[in-house]
């Protein structure tokens with residue numbers, strides 16, 4: 001009988017052949033472990049002769065970036081592969097195609113995306129992706145609005161809520177995004193100079209803590225749509241033609257703003273980072289303009305697409321009878337998107353899991369300044385979130401803050 005074992009570069013080719021008989025005879029195989037995420041092992045297995053390749057992702061029973069001291073249920077890979085299969089159909093292939101999910105090995109064998117790059121890496125090299133806004137807003141509308149009570153039969157939706165219950169991974173977000181960055185927690189990854197700064201500006205700011213607590217409870221209680229659950233720029237593979245959204249292991253029924261906010265926050269952090277990293281003034285200006293346009297348009301095109309599709313998909317008998325409800329519903333997503341944007345920015349600065357956009361700033365003083373600016377700007381997004389009702393509001397906050 002098959003039993004779980006941890007894969008490594010020497011075992012993964014035999015494993016793929018056993019499961020899928022994927023490669024031709026006498027291949028010239030190359031295997032690499034390419035995972036740079038916080039949780040899993042990810043291998044690329046490639047036959048140099050035929051060019052055929054696959055990705056094998058295996059969940060480990062502990063948090064990879066911390067070690068065996070932090071055990072984690074490997075069942076999360078089941079949720080991930082189920083969601084990928086569902087979203088593959090919902091989005092016409094904007095996620096990798098799953099070839100096989102193995103319930104014993106907790107592996108997903110899936111389409112290789114070697115002609116794509118991780119969006120965070122692309123943006124850090126100042127690349128632009130003109131089709132991104134249209135593609136990601138399609139993805140968001142299809143995966144989120146279509147899995148909500150707006151479009152689904154309420155009992156079917158509740159069955160999904162049950163199927164995608166994901167308590168352990170939600171707990172990670174509750175702790176790492178909505179709690180620990182807001183006090184001097186042991187797991188925080190915080191530079192010494194940030195401690196006093198956080199005490200003065202965040203940890204003792206009672207009104208801020210109140211707003212963050214409200215946002216945390218929205219995350220825990222608002223089973224609005226089937227989220228990706230970790231939709232930052234490191235979860236998007238991209239090229240000039242397409243996007244492929246990866247890694248939905250944090251999926252569960254939660255507030256739509258959690259996905260949109262994670263995305264906006266990571267674009268904002270890239271903007272702040274570009275301002276100090278890019279030494280070519282012309283390129284800097286161009287890239288920062290591109291980021292502002294992208295942030296604004298993601299929000300505005302998202303709203304437009306929701307409003308456009310709404311009459312065709314709305315099923316709830318009260319929402320159908322109440323034309324103003326659509327605007328109220330989307331306004332609420334905008335407001336909470338701004339709130340999540342702020343929480344994500346703070347946690348990526350002082351919480352356990354950081355981002356390259358900030359940690360990769362080479363000059364120490366620039367890095368310190370951007371960390372502080374990032375936290376202060378994040379506060380603006382949280383405290384002024386009720387005013388953030390258009391894409392312009394999101395970028396005015398950013399521009400106003402960074403130019404003052």
Ligand code: SR1
Nearest residue numbers: 038063172173176230353
């Ligand atoms: C322990 S997991 C840390 C972070 O990595 C994942 O990508 C999520 O963003 C999580 O919060």
Ligand code: MG
Nearest residue numbers: 037230235247
């Ligand atoms: Mg991830």
